[in-house]
Amino acid sequence: MKQRFRRCSLCLASIVLSWLFTDVVFAKDLQLEFQEISAGIYVHFGRQETMTVENYGDIANIGFIVGEKSIAVIDPGGSPAIGTLMRKNIESISPLPISHVILTHFHPDHVFGGSAFTDVPVVVAHRNYTRASTQRAQFYREAFSELFIRSGQITTLIPTDDQFDTMRIELGGRTIEVRQHETGHTDNDLSVWDVGTATLWASDLLFVERLPSLDGSVAGWIASMNKLAGLSAKTVIPGHGVHGSWDQLAAPQFRYLNKLLAQTRAAVADNRRLSDAVNTVAADESEHWLLFESRHPGNVTKAFTELEWE
Numbered sequence: 001m002k003q004r005f006r007r008c009s010l011c012l013a014s015i016v017l018s019w020l021f022t023d024v025v026f027a028k029d030l031q032l033e034f035q036e037i038s039a040g041i042y043v044h045f046g047r048q049e050t051m052t053v054e055n056y057g058d059i060a061n062i063g064f065i066v067g068e069k070s071i072a073v074i075d076p077g078g079s080p081a082i083g084t085l086m087r088k089n090i091e092s093i094s095p096l097p098i099s100h101v102i103l104t105h106f107h108p109d110h111v112f113g114g115s116a117f118t119d120v121p122v123v124v125a126h127r128n129y130t131r132a133s134t135q136r137a138q139f140y141r142e143a144f145s146e147l148f149i150r151s152g153q154i155t156t157l158i159p160t161d162d163q164f165d166t167m168r169i170e171l172g173g174r175t176i177e178v179r180q181h182e183t184g185h186t187d188n189d190l191s192v193w194d195v196g197t198a199t200l201w202a203s204d205l206l207f208v209e210r211l212p213s214l215d216g217s218v219a220g221w222i223a224s225m226n227k228l229a230g231l232s233a234k235t236v237i238p239g240h241g242v243h244g245s246w247d248q249l250a251a252p253q254f255r256y257l258n259k260l261l262a263q264t265r266a267a268v269a270d271n272r273r274l275s276d277a278v279n280t281v282a283a284d285e286s287e288h289w290l291l292f293e294s295r296h297p298g299n300v301t302k303a304f305t306e307l308e309w310e
Protein backbone atom coordinates (compact mmCIF):
# COMPACT_ATOMS: atom_id res chain seq x y z
CA MET A 1 0.00 0.00 0.00
CA LYS A 2 2.78 2.33 1.08
CA GLN A 3 4.72 1.47 -2.06
CA ARG A 4 1.68 2.13 -4.25
CA PHE A 5 1.15 5.48 -2.52
CA ARG A 6 4.80 6.37 -3.14
CA ARG A 7 4.50 5.36 -6.80
CA CYS A 8 1.38 7.50 -7.20
CA SER A 9 3.06 10.47 -5.53
CA LEU A 10 6.04 10.16 -7.86
CA CYS A 11 3.68 9.85 -10.79
CA LEU A 12 1.75 12.95 -9.73
CA ALA A 13 4.97 14.88 -9.16
CA SER A 14 6.24 14.01 -12.61
CA ILE A 15 2.95 15.07 -14.21
CA VAL A 16 3.11 18.43 -12.41
CA LEU A 17 6.79 18.89 -13.30
CA SER A 18 6.26 17.96 -16.93
CA TRP A 19 3.30 20.34 -17.11
CA LEU A 20 5.41 23.12 -15.64
CA PHE A 21 8.53 22.52 -17.69
CA THR A 22 6.92 21.53 -20.98
CA ASP A 23 5.41 24.97 -21.34
CA VAL A 24 7.99 27.00 -19.49
CA VAL A 25 11.17 25.69 -21.00
CA PHE A 26 10.38 23.90 -24.21
CA ALA A 27 7.17 25.53 -25.48
CA LYS A 28 7.12 22.90 -28.25
CA ASP A 29 4.55 24.69 -30.34
CA LEU A 30 6.77 27.78 -30.47
CA GLN A 31 9.51 28.23 -33.08
CA LEU A 32 11.91 31.14 -33.22
CA GLU A 33 14.01 31.78 -36.30
CA PHE A 34 16.78 34.34 -36.44
CA GLN A 35 17.80 35.81 -39.78
CA GLU A 36 21.30 37.25 -40.28
CA ILE A 37 20.27 40.43 -42.06
CA SER A 38 23.83 41.83 -42.14
CA ALA A 39 27.14 40.26 -41.01
CA GLY A 40 26.71 39.38 -37.33
CA ILE A 41 23.30 41.06 -36.93
CA TYR A 42 20.55 38.56 -36.22
CA VAL A 43 16.84 39.41 -36.11
CA HIS A 44 13.77 37.41 -35.22
CA PHE A 45 10.74 39.05 -36.84
CA GLY A 46 7.73 38.78 -34.53
CA ARG A 47 4.20 38.14 -35.73
CA GLN A 48 1.99 41.09 -36.62
CA GLU A 49 -0.51 40.25 -33.89
CA THR A 50 -1.44 41.36 -30.38
CA MET A 51 -0.01 39.40 -27.40
CA THR A 52 -1.92 36.20 -26.71
CA VAL A 53 -1.45 32.92 -24.86
CA GLU A 54 -1.24 31.16 -28.23
CA ASN A 55 1.63 33.25 -29.61
CA TYR A 56 3.60 33.43 -26.31
CA GLY A 57 3.99 37.18 -26.83
CA ASP A 58 6.05 36.56 -29.98
CA ILE A 59 4.98 39.79 -31.64
CA ALA A 60 8.06 42.06 -31.57
CA ASN A 61 11.32 42.10 -33.51
CA ILE A 62 14.15 40.99 -31.23
CA GLY A 63 17.74 39.99 -31.88
CA PHE A 64 21.44 40.19 -31.16
CA ILE A 65 24.69 41.59 -32.53
CA VAL A 66 27.84 39.46 -32.50
CA GLY A 67 31.33 41.00 -32.18
CA GLU A 68 34.71 39.24 -32.01
CA LYS A 69 34.65 39.07 -28.20
CA SER A 70 31.04 39.20 -27.08
CA ILE A 71 27.39 39.54 -27.97
CA ALA A 72 24.78 42.23 -27.28
CA VAL A 73 21.14 41.15 -27.04
CA ILE A 74 18.57 43.70 -28.18
CA ASP A 75 15.29 42.98 -26.35
CA PRO A 76 14.76 39.50 -24.86
CA GLY A 77 11.18 39.17 -26.19
CA GLY A 78 7.64 38.97 -24.86
CA SER A 79 7.72 36.07 -22.40
CA PRO A 80 10.09 33.73 -20.55
CA ALA A 81 9.47 31.07 -23.24
CA ILE A 82 10.63 33.46 -25.95
CA GLY A 83 13.68 34.52 -23.91
CA THR A 84 14.63 30.88 -23.25
CA LEU A 85 14.35 29.93 -26.93
CA MET A 86 16.24 33.06 -27.95
CA ARG A 87 19.09 32.11 -25.62
CA LYS A 88 19.23 28.61 -27.13
CA ASN A 89 19.38 30.13 -30.61
CA ILE A 90 22.22 32.46 -29.62
CA GLU A 91 24.19 29.59 -28.08
CA SER A 92 23.73 27.50 -31.23
CA ILE A 93 25.08 30.35 -33.38
CA SER A 94 28.03 31.55 -31.29
CA PRO A 95 30.01 30.32 -28.24
CA LEU A 96 30.89 33.91 -27.25
CA PRO A 97 29.58 35.31 -23.96
CA ILE A 98 26.63 37.70 -23.85
CA SER A 99 28.06 40.91 -22.41
CA HIS A 100 25.06 43.25 -22.75
CA VAL A 101 21.28 43.18 -22.81
CA ILE A 102 19.81 46.36 -24.29
CA LEU A 103 16.18 47.02 -23.33
CA THR A 104 14.82 49.37 -25.99
CA HIS A 105 11.78 50.38 -23.87
CA PHE A 106 9.50 48.97 -21.20
CA HIS A 107 6.76 47.30 -23.22
CA PRO A 108 5.93 43.67 -22.41
CA ASP A 109 6.41 42.30 -25.93
CA HIS A 110 10.04 43.51 -25.87
CA VAL A 111 11.27 42.85 -22.34
CA PHE A 112 9.39 40.07 -20.55
CA GLY A 113 11.78 37.39 -21.80
CA GLY A 114 14.42 38.88 -19.48
CA SER A 115 14.36 35.88 -17.12
CA ALA A 116 16.61 34.00 -19.57
CA PHE A 117 19.33 36.66 -19.29
CA THR A 118 19.64 37.39 -15.56
CA ASP A 119 23.34 36.38 -15.61
CA VAL A 120 24.32 39.01 -18.19
CA PRO A 121 26.54 41.62 -16.47
CA VAL A 122 25.44 44.81 -18.23
CA VAL A 123 21.79 45.76 -18.73
CA VAL A 124 21.36 48.98 -20.71
CA ALA A 125 18.15 51.03 -20.62
CA HIS A 126 16.84 54.60 -20.81
CA ARG A 127 17.07 56.74 -17.67
CA ASN A 128 13.24 56.64 -17.41
CA TYR A 129 13.06 52.84 -17.78
CA THR A 130 13.08 51.96 -14.08
CA ARG A 131 10.27 54.42 -13.35
CA ALA A 132 8.18 52.98 -16.20
CA SER A 133 8.87 49.45 -14.99
CA THR A 134 7.91 50.33 -11.40
CA GLN A 135 4.67 51.94 -12.57
CA ARG A 136 3.63 49.35 -15.15
CA ALA A 137 5.10 45.90 -14.35
CA GLN A 138 2.26 44.81 -12.07
CA PHE A 139 -0.37 46.03 -14.53
CA TYR A 140 1.20 44.03 -17.39
CA ARG A 141 1.63 40.95 -15.18
CA GLU A 142 -2.08 41.02 -14.42
CA ALA A 143 -3.14 41.90 -17.98
CA PHE A 144 -1.16 38.97 -19.40
CA SER A 145 -1.42 36.65 -16.38
CA GLU A 146 -2.56 33.66 -18.44
CA LEU A 147 0.36 34.04 -20.79
CA PHE A 148 2.88 34.27 -17.96
CA ILE A 149 1.45 31.32 -16.05
CA ARG A 150 1.84 29.27 -19.21
CA SER A 151 5.20 30.70 -20.03
CA GLY A 152 6.79 30.83 -16.55
CA GLN A 153 6.89 33.77 -14.22
CA ILE A 154 8.54 36.88 -15.55
CA THR A 155 11.65 38.46 -14.12
CA THR A 156 12.10 42.14 -14.80
CA LEU A 157 15.76 42.91 -15.52
CA ILE A 158 17.17 45.82 -13.56
CA PRO A 159 19.26 48.26 -15.63
CA THR A 160 22.92 48.62 -14.64
CA ASP A 161 23.59 51.47 -17.13
CA ASP A 162 20.94 54.13 -17.72
CA GLN A 163 22.66 57.49 -17.15
CA PHE A 164 23.94 58.47 -20.60
CA ASP A 165 22.87 60.23 -23.77
CA THR A 166 24.83 58.04 -26.17
CA MET A 167 26.64 54.93 -24.91
CA ARG A 168 29.39 53.29 -26.98
CA ILE A 169 29.66 49.55 -26.54
CA GLU A 170 32.72 47.63 -27.78
CA LEU A 171 31.98 44.02 -28.71
CA GLY A 172 35.48 43.36 -30.15
CA GLY A 173 36.14 44.64 -33.68
CA ARG A 174 32.64 46.12 -33.61
CA THR A 175 31.22 49.24 -31.98
CA ILE A 176 27.58 49.90 -31.36
CA GLU A 177 26.06 53.12 -30.06
CA VAL A 178 22.94 53.20 -27.91
CA ARG A 179 21.00 56.49 -27.94
CA GLN A 180 18.39 57.77 -25.52
CA HIS A 181 15.48 59.63 -27.13
CA GLU A 182 13.03 62.24 -25.93
CA THR A 183 9.50 61.04 -25.18
CA GLY A 184 8.04 59.58 -28.38
CA HIS A 185 6.71 56.03 -28.71
CA THR A 186 7.18 55.87 -24.91
CA ASP A 187 9.10 58.04 -22.43
CA ASN A 188 11.96 55.53 -22.39
CA ASP A 189 12.94 54.81 -26.00
CA LEU A 190 16.42 53.69 -27.06
CA SER A 191 17.78 53.11 -30.55
CA VAL A 192 20.91 51.14 -31.44
CA TRP A 193 23.40 52.04 -34.17
CA ASP A 194 25.89 49.52 -35.53
CA VAL A 195 28.73 51.79 -36.64
CA GLY A 196 30.51 49.44 -39.09
CA THR A 197 27.45 48.43 -41.12
CA ALA A 198 25.42 51.67 -40.70
CA THR A 199 22.51 49.58 -39.43
CA LEU A 200 19.89 51.31 -37.29
CA TRP A 201 17.93 49.21 -34.83
CA ALA A 202 15.02 51.62 -34.41
CA SER A 203 12.89 49.23 -32.34
CA ASP A 204 9.45 50.75 -31.69
CA LEU A 205 10.46 54.20 -32.89
CA LEU A 206 9.46 52.63 -36.22
CA PHE A 207 6.43 50.45 -36.99
CA VAL A 208 6.06 48.85 -40.41
CA GLU A 209 2.68 47.60 -41.69
CA ARG A 210 1.29 47.47 -38.15
CA LEU A 211 -0.22 50.71 -36.85
CA PRO A 212 2.24 52.69 -34.68
CA SER A 213 1.15 52.55 -31.05
CA LEU A 214 1.43 55.88 -29.23
CA ASP A 215 2.35 55.65 -25.55
CA GLY A 216 4.40 58.86 -25.21
CA SER A 217 4.20 62.03 -27.31
CA VAL A 218 3.17 62.35 -30.94
CA ALA A 219 5.17 65.59 -31.38
CA GLY A 220 8.21 64.05 -29.67
CA TRP A 221 7.98 60.90 -31.78
CA ILE A 222 8.05 62.93 -35.01
CA ALA A 223 11.06 64.87 -33.66
CA SER A 224 12.89 61.59 -32.89
CA MET A 225 12.11 60.28 -36.36
CA ASN A 226 13.65 63.42 -37.88
CA LYS A 227 16.84 62.78 -35.86
CA LEU A 228 16.96 59.13 -36.94
CA ALA A 229 16.50 60.16 -40.58
CA GLY A 230 19.70 62.22 -40.25
CA LEU A 231 21.74 59.07 -39.56
CA SER A 232 21.45 57.98 -43.22
CA ALA A 233 21.26 54.33 -42.23
CA LYS A 234 21.90 51.68 -44.87
CA THR A 235 19.48 49.28 -43.19
CA VAL A 236 16.79 49.87 -40.58
CA ILE A 237 15.24 47.27 -38.28
CA PRO A 238 11.83 48.36 -36.97
CA GLY A 239 10.21 47.12 -33.75
CA HIS A 240 7.46 45.48 -35.82
CA GLY A 241 7.53 44.50 -39.49
CA VAL A 242 10.16 43.94 -42.16
CA HIS A 243 13.59 45.59 -42.35
CA GLY A 244 14.71 47.80 -45.23
CA SER A 245 15.67 51.38 -46.10
CA TRP A 246 14.67 54.25 -43.83
CA ASP A 247 13.04 56.34 -46.58
CA GLN A 248 10.81 53.54 -47.74
CA LEU A 249 9.86 52.17 -44.32
CA ALA A 250 9.44 55.44 -42.44
CA ALA A 251 7.25 57.28 -44.98
CA PRO A 252 3.90 55.69 -43.92
CA GLN A 253 4.60 56.31 -40.22
CA PHE A 254 5.60 59.94 -40.90
CA ARG A 255 2.34 60.39 -42.83
CA TYR A 256 0.20 58.80 -40.08
CA LEU A 257 1.84 60.63 -37.14
CA ASN A 258 1.77 64.00 -38.93
CA LYS A 259 -1.92 63.51 -39.70
CA LEU A 260 -2.61 62.42 -36.11
CA LEU A 261 -0.82 65.53 -34.83
CA ALA A 262 -2.40 68.07 -37.20
CA GLN A 263 -5.96 66.75 -37.09
CA THR A 264 -6.02 66.19 -33.32
CA ARG A 265 -4.62 69.68 -32.81
CA ALA A 266 -7.42 71.06 -35.04
CA ALA A 267 -10.04 69.05 -33.11
CA VAL A 268 -8.78 70.48 -29.81
CA ALA A 269 -8.76 74.04 -31.26
CA ASP A 270 -12.37 73.55 -32.44
CA ASN A 271 -13.42 72.39 -28.94
CA ARG A 272 -14.57 69.07 -30.35
CA ARG A 273 -15.21 66.15 -28.05
CA LEU A 274 -12.68 63.34 -27.73
CA SER A 275 -15.35 60.79 -28.76
CA ASP A 276 -15.85 62.74 -31.99
CA ALA A 277 -12.10 63.05 -32.62
CA VAL A 278 -11.63 59.28 -32.19
CA ASN A 279 -14.01 58.67 -35.10
CA THR A 280 -12.74 61.37 -37.45
CA VAL A 281 -9.02 62.04 -36.93
CA ALA A 282 -6.90 60.24 -39.56
CA ALA A 283 -9.85 57.93 -40.30
CA ASP A 284 -8.70 57.54 -43.92
CA GLU A 285 -5.56 55.77 -42.66
CA SER A 286 -7.49 52.62 -41.73
CA GLU A 287 -6.90 50.84 -45.04
CA HIS A 288 -3.11 51.24 -44.75
CA TRP A 289 -2.47 49.50 -41.43
CA LEU A 290 -2.81 46.21 -39.61
CA LEU A 291 -4.49 46.38 -36.17
CA PHE A 292 -5.90 49.85 -36.97
CA GLU A 293 -9.28 49.21 -35.30
CA SER A 294 -7.77 48.09 -32.01
CA ARG A 295 -4.94 50.67 -31.79
CA HIS A 296 -6.09 53.88 -33.44
CA PRO A 297 -8.67 55.02 -30.81
CA GLY A 298 -5.98 54.78 -28.11
CA ASN A 299 -3.58 56.83 -30.24
CA VAL A 300 -6.13 59.62 -30.75
CA THR A 301 -6.93 59.60 -27.03
CA LYS A 302 -3.24 59.87 -26.13
CA ALA A 303 -2.60 62.64 -28.69
CA PHE A 304 -5.73 64.51 -27.57
CA THR A 305 -4.59 64.51 -23.95
CA GLU A 306 -1.12 65.69 -24.99
CA LEU A 307 -2.34 68.49 -27.27
CA GLU A 308 -5.07 69.73 -24.91
CA TRP A 309 -2.30 71.07 -22.67
CA GLU A 310 -0.11 72.62 -25.36
Ligand SMILES: [Zn+2]
Pocket residue numbers: 105107185204239
Ligand atom coordinates in the same frame (compact mmCIF):
# COMPACT_ATOMS: atom_id res chain seq x y z
ZN1 LIG B 1 6.54 49.39 -27.81
